[in-house]
Amino acid sequence: MDQPASPLEAVRARIAQSARIAGREPEAVELVAISKTHDAAAIEPLLEAGQRVFGENRVQEAQAKWPDLRGTYPDVKLHLVGQLQSNKADDAVALFDCIHSLDRPSLVTALGKAMEKAGRQVPCFIQVDIGEEEQKGGCPIAEVPALLASAHGAGIPVVGLMCVPPAGIEAAPFFALLAKIAADNGLEQLSMGMSEDFETAVLLGATHVRVGSALFGSRT
Ligand SMILES: *Cc1c(COP(=O)(O)O)cnc(C)c1O
Numbered sequence: 001m002d003q004p005a006s007p008l009e010a011v012r013a014r015i016a017q018s019a020r021i022a023g024r025e026p027e028a029v030e031l032v033a034i035s036k037t038h039d040a041a042a043i044e045p046l047l048e049a050g051q052r053v054f055g056e057n058r059v060q061e062a063q064a065k066w067p068d069l070r071g072t073y074p075d076v077k078l079h080l081v082g083q084l085q086s087n088k089a090d091d092a093v094a095l096f097d098c099i100h101s102l103d104r105p106s107l108v109t110a111l112g113k114a115m116e117k118a119g120r121q122v123p124c125f126i127q128v129d130i131g132e133e134e135q136k137g138g139c140p141i142a143e144v145p146a147l148l149a150s151a152h153g154a155g156i157p158v159v160g161l162m163c164v165p166p167a168g169i170e171a172a173p174f175f176a177l178l179a180k181i182a183a184d185n186g187l188e189q190l191s192m193g194m195s196e197d198f199e200t201a202v203l204l205g206a207t208h209v210r211v212g213s214a215l216f217g218s219r220t
Contacts, residue, residue, distance in 0.1 A: 008046055011198075011214050012031065015029050015031060015198065029208070029209060030207060032191075034054075035216065036082075039065070042216055043065075043069060047073050055079040055212075056082070057083075058082055059095065062095055077098070079099070079208075080101060083101055084101050086106050097123075099111070101125075102124040102127065102139075102156070102158070103126065103137050108154050108156065113154075121157050123158075124158050126160075130163035131166035160189025160190055162178075162192065163191075165197075171196075175205075178190060179204055188207070189208065190207050191208040193211075198214075
């Protein structure tokens with residue numbers, strides 16, 4: 001086999017291979033390139049290579065970086081993958097095309113109001129505390145149905161579930177559990193898998209993988 005020419009091509013090839021093993025179409029998996037901490041100079045080669053979906057974890061950092069890049073690449077889609085403070089809901093709705101971190105009732109209220117005010121419906125994933133880790137963000141598993149109902153009531157389009165499994169142990173059982181909770185709640189999309197485990201996530205049904213360091217190198 002030929003050596004992939006770039007990290008982007010390598011990651012895309014690994015996603016495609018995992019999808020084929022699982023009997024899925026490679027196009028069914030969206031690669032969200034997580035560009036947090038990286039500047040425009042690091043991001044531009046990916047844009048030039050055709051990557052259009054990027055993720056950031058801080059509203060302010062994204063506001064500083066992306067308006068200029070979007071001037072050159074207007075078809076970029078920006079995803080928010082980090083914890084969102086309610087007082088930043090308006091900014092997030094204005095800037096992002098998808099939010100992966102809807103995780104609590106107060107944020108449902110804030111995002112519902114922000115979307116109504118802006119006249120802009122931003123698709124959201126409910127982030128689930130899949131490993132029941134207190135220090136991590138995410139909605140407790142038992143509270144997913146109630147949060148989903150209140151999000152629908154607030155007019156927020158919830159498209160799926162997102163998780164960050166506990167560090168240092170095999171992620172597969174957590175990905176499988178997230179897929180089951182999504183199916184139980186009639187949700188079709190799954191945001192799961194990062195640089196260390198995105199192939200496993202694709203095998204278990206991920207529709208969105210969030211890959212940073214495998215594309216950009218490690219963050220300092
Ligand atoms: C940083 C981050 C990623 C990407 O992590 P890598 O290990 O660099 O691929 C994915 N998801 C979330 C929520 C992140 O904060």
